[in-house]
Amino acid sequence: ADILHEDPSDSLPSMHKPYARQYLQNVRENLEGYSKLVYDERHFADEDAAALCEALCSNNQIVSLRFRDGELSDKGMELFTTLLATNTSITELDLEGNQVTSVGCNSLLRCLRERNHTLIEVNLSRNKVEQDQLRLLQAACVLNKQPLPLKLGLVGMEDNVTSTLDLSAPTSLKPYTEVSLSLLCSALESNTSLRLLDLSTNNKGDMKTSQLAEALSGNRTLTELRLRSNAITCEGVSKLSASLVRNFSLTALDLENNSISDFGAQALIDMLKMNRTLSEINMKLNNIGVQKMENLVHALLLNAQPPALKSVLPNLQENDSSVRRLVLSEVDKSSTSFINDISCRVLYNALRRNSFVAVVDCSNNRIGDEGAAQLATLLTMNTTITTLLLNNNSITDEGAAYFLNALKVNHTIQRLELKQNRLTPEVEAQLNAAVALNKEPMTFKMLAPHLAENDPGYTLVDLSADRSNHCTVNTVRLLCRALAGNMCVQEVNLSGNSEVGAEGLAVVAELLQKNSCPGLKTLDLSEAGIDDHVALMLATMLQTNKSLRSLILRKNKIATAGEAFVRALSYNNHTLTQLDLSGNPVPMADLRDIDLLTRLNAQAEHVKKYVLELFANCPRLTSLALNDSQPSGLAQYKYSHRHDDSTVGLLCEALRQNTALTSLNLSANRVTDLGAEYIAEMLKTNRTLTFLNLDYNTITDAGVQLLTKALYRNNTLTAVSVDHNPCHPQSRMLLLEALEAKKDGSGLSYERILDEYADDVLLRDSELDRQILRDALAPPAVTVAEPSVVRSALLLGGCPLPRPPSQGGEEPDGSRSPSATPATPPPPLEQKFLGTLRQLGISY
Numbered sequence: 001a002d003i004l005h006e007d008p009s010d011s012l013p014s015m016h017k018p019y020a021r022q023y024l025q026n027v028r029e030n031l032e033g034y035s036k037l038v039y040d041e042r043h044f045a046d047e048d049a050a051a052l053c054e055a056l057c058s059n060n061q062i063v064s065l066r067f068r069d070g071e072l073s074d075k076g077m078e079l080f081t082t083l084l085a086t087n088t089s090i091t092e093l094d095l096e097g098n099q100v101t102s103v104g105c106n107s108l109l110r111c112l113r114e115r116n117h118t119l120i121e122v123n124l125s126r127n128k129v130e131q132d133q134l135r136l137l138q139a140a141c142v143l144n145k146q147p148l149p150l151k152l153g154l155v156g157m158e159d160n161v162t163s164t165l166d167l168s169a170p171t172s173l174k175p176y177t178e179v180s181l182s183l184l185c186s187a188l189e190s191n192t193s194l195r196l197l198d199l200s201t202n203n204k205g206d207m208k209t210s211q212l213a214e215a216l217s218g219n220r221t222l223t224e225l226r227l228r229s230n231a232i233t234c235e236g237v238s239k240l241s242a243s244l245v246r247n248f249s250l251t252a253l254d255l256e257n258n259s260i261s262d263f264g265a266q267a268l269i270d271m272l273k274m275n276r277t278l279s280e281i282n283m284k285l286n287n288i289g290v291q292k293m294e295n296l297v298h299a300l301l302l303n304a305q306p307p308a309l310k311s312v313l314p315n316l317q318e319n320d321s322s323v324r325r326l327v328l329s330e331v332d333k334s335s336t337s338f339i340n341d342i343s344c345r346v347l348y349n350a351l352r353r354n355s356f357v358a359v360v361d362c363s364n365n366r367i368g369d370e371g372a373a374q375l376a377t378l379l380t381m382n383t384t385i386t387t388l389l390l391n392n393n394s395i396t397d398e399g400a401a402y403f404l405n406a407l408k409v410n411h412t413i414q415r416l417e418l419k420q421n422r423l424t425p426e427v428e429a430q431l432n433a434a435v436a437l438n439k440e441p442m443t444f445k446m447l448a449p450h451l452a453e454n455d456p457g458y459t460l461v462d463l464s465a466d467r468s469n470h471c472t473v474n475t476v477r478l479l480c481r482a483l484a485g486n487m488c489v490q491e492v493n494l495s496g497n498s499e500v501g502a503e504g505l506a507v508v509a510e511l512l513q514k515n516s517c518p519g520l521k522t523l524d525l526s527e528a529g530i531d532d533h534v535a536l537m538l539a540t541m542l543q544t545n546k547s548l549r550s551l552i553l554r555k556n557k558i559a560t561a562g563e564a565f566v567r568a569l570s571y572n573n574h575t576l577t578q579l580d581l582s583g584n585p586v587p588m589a590d591l592r593d594i595d596l597l598t599r600l601n602a603q604a605e606h607v608k609k610y611v612l613e614l615f616a617n618c619p620r621l622t623s624l625a626l627n628d629s630q631p632s633g634l635a636q637y638k639y640s641h642r643h644d645d646s647t648v649g650l651l652c653e654a655l656r657q658n659t660a661l662t663s664l665n666l667s668a669n670r671v672t673d674l675g676a677e678y679i680a681e682m683l684k685t686n687r688t689l690t691f692l693n694l695d696y697n698t699i700t701d702a703g704v705q706l707l708t709k710a711l712y713r714n715n716t717l718t719a720v721s722v723d724h725n726p727c728h729p730q731s732r733m734l735l736l737e738a739l740e741a742k743k744d745g746s747g748l749s750y751e752r753i754l755d756e757y758a759d760d761v762l763l764r765d766s767e768l769d770r771q772i773l774r775d776a777l778a779p780p781a782v783t784v785a786e787p788s789v790v791r792s793a794l795l796l797g798g799c800p801l802p803r804p805p806s807q808g809g810e811e812p813d814g815s816r817s818p819s820a821t822p823a824t825p826p827p828p829l830e831q832k833f834l835g836t837l838r839q840l841g842i843s844y
Contacts, residue, residue, distance in 0.1 A: 027055040027062065036064040044070030044098075046079070053083045056090075066094040077104030084108075085115040092121040100127040105137065112140040113155055120144050146180050154183055160193040168200040168226070176202055185215035192221050200228035200254075206236035213243035216250065226254040228282075237264035241271035244278060251277055257285040262292045269296055272303040279303070279342045301346055306337040309346070316350035316357070324356055329363040329389070344371030352381045363391040363417075372399030376406040383412050392420040397427045407434040408449075414439055433478075440478060441469040451482035451489065461489055464524070465496025476504035483517040491522040495552070498529035505534050512548060513541040520547055526554035526580075535561035543572035551576060555583035562590030569597035570612070577602040596653070603647050614654035614661060625665035626651075627693070648675035652682035659688050667695040667721075676703030680710035687716050695723045704731040711738040 026034045037052075044067040056062060077100045084090065105124060112119060122137050143151045149167055156162030167176065167184075181204070188194070204212070209232050216222065232240075237260050244250060265288045268281060281300055283293065302310060308328055315323045328339050339362045351357060367375075372395045379385065400423055403416065416435045418428070437445045443463060450458045461479070463469045471479075471494060483489060494500065494508075505528070511517060530538075535558045538551070542565070558581060565579060579598050581591060600608040613621050626643050648671055655661060666675075676699050679692070694707075704727045711717065720739060722732055 024051060024055055027052070027059050030059045030061055032061060035061055036066070037062055038066045039070075040066065040068040042067075042070065044072055046071075046073055046076035049076035049079045053079045056083055056087065060089045063089055064092040064094075065090060066092075067098070068094060069097040070095075072098040072100060074099075074101055074104035074107075076100075078107055081107045081111045084111050084119060087116075088118050091118055093119060094121075094123040095127065096123050097126040098124075100124055100129060102129055102133055105129045105133045109133070109136055109140060112137075112144060117144055117148055117151060142179070143183070146183065147176065150176065150180055150184065154187050157187040157191040157194055160191065163193055164196045165194055166198045167202070168198045168228075169202050178208070181208055181211055185211055188212075188215040188222065189218045191219070194222055196224040196226075197222060198226040199230065200226050202230055204230040204232070206233055206239070209236035210239040213240045216240075217243040217246045219247065220249050222249055224252040224254075225250060227258070228254055229257045232258040232260065234259075234261055234264035234267070238267045241267040244271050245274050247275070248277055252280040252282075253278060254282040255286065256282045260286040260288065262287075262289050264288075265292045265296050269299045272296075272299040275303060276307075276337055279340065301342065305343050305346055306339060309339065309343060313346070313350055316354055319354055319356065321356045325359040325361075326351075326357050327359075327361045328365070329361045339365035339367060339371075341368050341371035341374070343367075344374035348374045348378045351385070352378055354382065355384050358384055359387040359389075360385055361387075361389040363389050363393070365393055367393040367395060369396055369399035369402075371395075373402045376402035379403070379406040379410045379413060383410075386412055387415040388413060389415075389417045390421070391417050393418075395421040395423065397422075397424055400427045400431050403431060404434055407438065411438060411442060411445065436474065436478060440475045441471060443469050444471070444475060444479065448478065448482050451479075451486055454486055454488055456488045459488055459490045459519075461492045463497065464493045465527075469497070470499065471497040471504075472499050473501060473504040473507075476500050476507050480507050480511045480516075483511060483520070486517050487519045489517060490519055491524075492520060493524040494528060495524045495526035495554075496528070498527065500528060502531075502534050502537075505530065506537055509537045509541040512545045515544070515546055518547050522550040522552070523548060524552040526552055526556070528553075528556060530556035530558060532557075532559055532561040536564050539564035539568045542568040542576060545573065546575055548576055550578040550580075552578070552580040553584065554580050558584040558586055562586040562594065566590055566593045566597065569594065569601065574601055574605050574608060596650075599646065599650060603650065604642060607643070607647055607650070611650050611654050614651065614658045617658055617660055619660050622660055623663040623665075624651075624661055625663075627665050627667040627669065627696075642669065644670040645672055645675040645678065649678045652678040655682050655689065656685045658686065662688055663691040664689060665691075665693040667693045667697070669697055671697040671699060673700055673703035673706070675699070676706050680706040683707075683710040683714040683717060686714070689717055691719045692717060693721050694725065695721050697722075697725050699725040699727060701727045701731045703727070704735055708735045708738050711735070 023037055023039065027037070048070075049072060072095060076098075077095075080093065080095075081104075084093075105127075108122070108124075112122075120141050122141055124134060124137065143154060146154070147167075149165075153162055153165040153167065157165070169176065176199075188197075199212070202208075204227070209227070209230065216225070232255065237255070237258075244253075260283065264286075265283065269292075272278065279300065281296065283296065288296070302313070305313070306328065312323065312326065316326070328343075343365075344362075344367060347360070347362075351360070362375075367390060371393075372390070375388065375390070376399075379388070395418055399421075400418060403418075407413065407416075413435065416431065418431060423431070437448055440448075441463060444461075447458060447461060451461070461483075463471050463475070463479070465471075476494070479492075483492075505525070508523075508525075512520070512523070525538075530553060535553070535556075538553075539561060542548070542551075562581065565581075569576065569579070577598050579594050581594065597608075600611055603611075607626065610621070610624060610626075614624075626647070643666065647669075648666065651664070655664075671694060675697075676694070679694075683689070699707075699722055704722055704725070707720065707722070708731075711720070718739065720735060722735060
């Protein structure tokens, strides 16, 4: 009674209701034991299919459906197709004798290929379906009988979208049958997408291996085949080798853990003599002897090489002197023979001891990072190769890193190209820079990394030509690029490098003009072919440079640019203390001015200003105090120790002809006897100075004696103080007596001196007094009047208003320290300059 119970919601035709109610109820309840549903000759239509498919959505017991001789059309077939896309239990579908056409059949075919993997039996006979489609349905069912990885792989291979197919089976499961292998071999013959096929651990044996070998002979795309643990013996390997003779795509063959002996290895060796693509064979865990394995490896290495390389290998190994260029660039796009990573290993073995090949071109090949590593190692051992071209390969930044490390020890490679590879712009730039260093002098190449890293241990860059350095414009560019931002380099020597030229020196001038190397203090450009044009650039550079202390331009071609240096040193540059122009046809007046101005730059900036004003005879500068001391209690001074004998010497040069200054205070400095000598010489010609304070210095008896002598020839100086100096009181007393003798208004004639001191017991008994008297009464030396000492002072436009010096002993620009200028004799340039003037009869 429950089975025949009427359901008012049931829309099935009344004639089918009793039967429909029975099977639908069972389907909905998903009862165990109900696995097959048979409903033949019941006029099963699309409406019935809709109700049934709805009930089957939640059923996983039904595995077989049979609805023969019904009225099912394509609409009902579409309902079954939608159900089968998600159902994983139904394995059998029998719709014989219905109204399904090719449209419904195609829909079911698509489902079987893409969605359903369990339906293995389909019967659509006596429908409106063509025989070809029925055969396709049967083929689809056969695919569904195969393991899922194989089915998906075969479908992908048929569509040419699968590149890797892993059919390796676990040790305890061998799911692939002869039908599976037949389907696979059939697909391999026509497939153009598969690159890797793994059939490991399938116990194929020699017979199945032979079937696979036949398929490989016609395949043109498979590059790697794995047949591990398949119980393959020498017979199977022999058949496989015979097929690989005609195969031109396979590059890797894995035969690990099989039963192959020396006979099978020899079959592979014979095959490699004709095969040109196989480059890797894994023969681990087989029964092959050591010697036969070595022969196989050797044959494999040679086999993988293109004909061009294979033909020249004997010459390379014999170090044939006729082979100087090795061109292996592959330009034929259709070629199947390329230089690869294995080829690079062969090249390494052939060229590491070769001493004749200078050019190696491996562009347009398939070299990767592993091959780049082999070639980079070659460059560390070979000293003959100067050009290596690897354009249009597959090298990445990792491969370029091998070359960067190799170039640290290789000094011969002049050209290394890796264009059209997979390098980032940053790595490509580093590689180009490293190669560029090999074209430069060895000294610079070794220095460059340390300069870029700002290594404090490298303060000198000596690229002078006398050290076998031949610098070019590019060398200078690289040097300036490395020096930009460097804080440690203090001296650069480019002397003798005339090939640098104006272009290279312009780069140097730009670097210094921008103060990009703030630690650089000395630059030697002697014998560099510098003319007036380049000298003007250097003079312009000096106007803004704040670091350079010494610029050496000996033995160049500078003539008229001396005045430009004078202007730069007068107005803008206050740091350059040495400008060596010896050996250049520079006018003597310019040399004198440059010598003076560089010596002034060694002083505090306000000293330079005062000295130039003294040379200009500024009428407003009548009193000058350079003591910079502050009284602290009775006779206590805070010494600045700023000004020494060199300062005094410059002041005295200016005061020889100055007619404005009347008071000079040099107390609390570092004036020694040498400074006293400068002052004594100045007093012979100066006729305006009336006050001189030299307290708290280091003048001894010898210096005071020189000042005392000078007073007997000077009629204007009325006050001189040398208190708190390390001299004997008697010396100071004699100095005071000379001053007192000037105050009687009668002058200091030689006869009067004799009259006043002839009867003086102290003078008579003092050797010091007698020496002073003899020197004072000596006839005056005749000197030639000297010309104007410095033209640059006149360029100041009369007497500029000076900027007052800062307080507290600090320099106006903050760049001078109390110990910045040591009390040293004049520099060698000054001695040479003074000697030249004396030869001309000029007292300077």
